[in-house]
Amino acid sequence: EDVGWAVVRVGAVWLGLVLALIVVPSALGVSLGISEAYMWVLVKTLEWATIRIEKGVKKPQPQMLKTPAANGIIERDETPMEKEIARLHRVDFEFSDIFYFCRKGFEAIVEDEVTQRFSSEELVSWNLLTRTNVNFHYISLRLTVVWVIGVIVRYCFLLPLRFTLAAIGITSMIVGTTMVGQLPNSSVKNYLSEVVHLTCSRILVRALSGTIRYHNKENKPQKGGICVANHTSPIDAIILTNDGCYAMVGQVHGGLMGVIQRATVKACPHVWFERSEVKDRHLVTKRLREHVADKSKLPILIFPEGTCINNTSVMMFKKGSFEIGGTIYPVAIKYDPQFGDAFWNSSKYNIVSYLLRIMTSWAIVCNVWYMPPMVREEGEDAVQFANRVRSAIARQGGLTELPWDGGLKRAKVKDTFREEQQKNYSKMLVRNGSIG
Amino acid sequence: PGASRGLPCAQGSLSPPSFPPTVTSEQIEHLHRRFKQLSQDQLTIRKENFDSIPDLEFNPIRGKIVHAFFDKRNLRQESDGLVDEINFEDFLTIMSYFRPIEMNMDEEQLDRFRKEKLKFLFHMYDSDHDGKITLQEYRNVVEELLSGNPHLEKESARSIADGAMMEAASICVGQMGPDQVYEGITFEDFLKMWQGIDIETKMHVRFLNMETIAHCY
Numbered sequence: 001e002d003v004g005w006a007v008v009r010v011g012a013v014w015l016g017l018v019l020a021l022i023v024v025p026s027a028l029g030v031s032l033g034i035s036e037a038y039m040w041v042l043v044k045t046l047e048w049a050t051i052r053i054e055k056g057v058k059k060p061q062p063q064m065l066k067t068p069a070a071n072g073i074i075e076r077d078e079t080p081m082e083k084e085i086a087r088l089h090r091v092d093f094e095f096s097d098i099f100y101f102c103r104k105g106f107e108a109i110v111e112d113e114v115t116q117r118f119s120s121e122e123l124v125s126w127n128l129l130t131r132t133n134v135n136f137h138y139i140s141l142r143l144t145v146v147w148v149i150g151v152i153v154r155y156c157f158l159l160p161l162r163f164t165l166a167a168i169g170i171t172s173m174i175v176g177t178t179m180v181g182q183l184p185n186s187s188v189k190n191y192l193s194e195v196v197h198l199t200c201s202r203i204l205v206r207a208l209s210g211t212i213r214y215h216n217k218e219n220k221p222q223k224g225g226i227c228v229a230n231h232t233s234p235i236d237a238i239i240l241t242n243d244g245c246y247a248m249v250g251q252v253h254g255g256l257m258g259v260i261q262r263a264t265v266k267a268c269p270h271v272w273f274e275r276s277e278v279k280d281r282h283l284v285t286k287r288l289r290e291h292v293a294d295k296s297k298l299p300i301l302i303f304p305e306g307t308c309i310n311n312t313s314v315m316m317f318k319k320g321s322f323e324i325g326g327t328i329y330p331v332a333i334k335y336d337p338q339f340g341d342a343f344w345n346s347s348k349y350n351i352v353s354y355l356l357r358i359m360t361s362w363a364i365v366c367n368v369w370y371m372p373p374m375v376r377e378e379g380e381d382a383v384q385f386a387n388r389v390r391s392a393i394a395r396q397g398g399l400t401e402l403p404w405d406g407g408l409k410r411a412k413v414k415d416t417f418r419e420e421q422q423k424n425y426s427k428m429l430v431r432n433g434s435i436g
Numbered sequence: 437p438g439a440s441r442g443l444p445c446a447q448g449s450l451s452p453p454s455f456p457p458t459v460t461s462e463q464i465e466h467l468h469r470r471f472k473q474l475s476q477d478q479l480t481i482r483k484e485n486f487d488s489i490p491d492l493e494f495n496p497i498r499g500k501i502v503h504a505f506f507d508k509r510n511l512r513q514e515s516d517g518l519v520d521e522i523n524f525e526d527f528l529t530i531m532s533y534f535r536p537i538e539m540n541m542d543e544e545q546l547d548r549f550r551k552e553k554l555k556f557l558f559h560m561y562d563s564d565h566d567g568k569i570t571l572q573e574y575r576n577v578v579e580e581l582l583s584g585n586p587h588l589e590k591e592s593a594r595s596i597a598d599g600a601m602m603e604a605a606s607i608c609v610g611q612m613g614p615d616q617v618y619e620g621i622t623f624e625d626f627l628k629m630w631q632g633i634d635i636e637t638k639m640h641v642r643f644l645n646m647e648t649i650a651h652c653y
Binding site: 103 | 459469474489490491492494495496497498501531534560561577581635
C-alpha cells in the first residue's frame, strides 16, 4: 500500500513539474530557457563526438567528411544525347549508339535520382543514434559510453516526458475545440479557437523537442490565401500551426486522428474530405474555391507534393492546388537531420513506429522561410505556375528540384516518358540523313 | 557460394582472374546498399526489381540492359541461357564490366579489359546466344531503339539495320561476291569493327571519392 501511495505521489509530482515548467509557459508563449539549455548541451556533445570520430579514423585521408548523398555517388556525364552520339559515329548507327544508352542505363541502376529521395538523408557524421549508424564503426570506449548514456536519456527520460506532453496536447486540443465549438459563430469564437489551436500546437511542438526558426515573418500567409509548403512528414502541419492559424485540408481518417478532425472542425472551418469526395477533383476544387473566396476565413494549408519526400529535394507539385485561384503564399521547410530525422518513409514504417522514432530522437530542428506571395500571371497555366512556385521554394530551402512525381514511391513510370526518349533518338537519326 | 567462386567480397578487393583488383571497399559498400534497395532487403534480385528505377524507364534498350544482368554468359557461368535471380556477387560481376580503367594497367591488362567490355556488348546484341549477330537480331535492336517514333515506319527501321549490316560486312569480310551470304557478325569481326576506337572511356561508370580526385585523368 505504501508503495502504491509512493507511486501516486511521484506521478503527481512529475505531472506537476511538467505542467509548471513546460505546459503553462508554452501556453503563454513564454520560454523558460530549458530547451535552449538542452540544445546547447546537445550541440556540444555532438561536436565532441564528431571530433572523436575524426581522430579515430586511421585512414590517411585529407578530409574525413564524405560527399553528401544528395549530390550522388557517381560521376555523371551530362553531355546531351546528340553530342555524345555524334562523337561516336563511325559506323553509322546503333552499334555505337548503344554505348550511350547502355551507360545511362547502368548509371541509373547504380544510382537514380528518384529512389534515393524516398529514403532518409545520409548524415555527414554520426549523431549518436543507432538508426543512423550506417557507415560508422566502433571508435573508442568513451564514445560508446556517451552513446549508452544517450540511449538511457532518450528512452528513459525524454520518451516518457514527450509522451506525457503529447497526451496533454492532444487531449486539450480535443477538449478545447469541442468546448469552443459549442459557442455560436462570432468573432469571440474565432479568437478563442485561434487561442486553443496555437496553445495546443505549442505544447505538441515541445512534445517533440522542436526548435523552429521562422524567417521573414512579414510574409506570413494572410486570410483568404493559400499556403503551400514542401512535405516531409505529418509533423509539418504542427510546425506551421505553431506560428499561425491555418485551415487544414485533408482526408477524413478513422481512429484518434478522426476524433481530432471531428473536434477541430467544430471550432474552425477546416476542410476535411470524405474518401469518396477526394476522387472527384471538381468537387474538391469547388469547395476550396468557396473557402478562399471568403476573405474572413483562415488561409488554407496544402502540401502539393502529395506524399512525404526526404527533405533533400522538392518533387512535382500537383497542379490541382494551383487551379483554385487566389494568392499563393509559399513556405519552405528544411529540417536539420543531425538532431533527428523527420522524414516519414511510409512504405517502411507505420505511423506509430514513426512517432516512436521521432520521440526518441534528440530533437527536431528546422528552419521555416515565409516567402512573398505569388499569383498566377497572364498566359501562365496551372502547371507552369506550380513549377514556378516549386523553384522558389527549392531555392529558398536549399533543396534540389526534381521534375518527377512523388507518386513514383509506389507506382511505375508512365510509358510516355520512354517514348519521348525514343522519339528524340529517332528524330536525330532522320536528321543525320540516315534514311533512304 | 562465395568460397566456391573465390571472390573475397568482404575484403577491399575483387579479384576474378581477368580483372586487376582495384575496387575499393567503399564502392562495394555503396553498391551493396544499392543492391539492398533494389532487392528490397532480399538476398537476390529478380527482373521485376529493376522496374522500380524511374530513370531506367527512360531508356529504350532497358529490356536488353536488364536482360544482361541475368545472362549466364556475362555471369561467367559455363552453361547458356538466363538465370532467374542474381545475388550480390553476381551483381558486382556485372557492374565490373563498367569499371573505369586504372592508371597502373599495362598493355595486356588494357587489352583484356577492352575485350571484356566488348564481349558484354556483343552479348547484348546476340540474343539467341549462338555466337553470331545475325541480320534479324540487329534489326531487333534497331527497332527497340526507334520504336517510339510513330513517323518512322518499320520499313525505314529495317533499311537502317540492313545498311549498317552491309557496312559491317564490308569491314569484316571485304568485298563479297554476289553469291556470298553474310551469316552474321562473329565476335572476332565485332572486335575488328572497333579497332582504333576508344570505347573504354565511353563504357564506364566512375565513382566519386577522394581517391579518384587525386588521380586526375
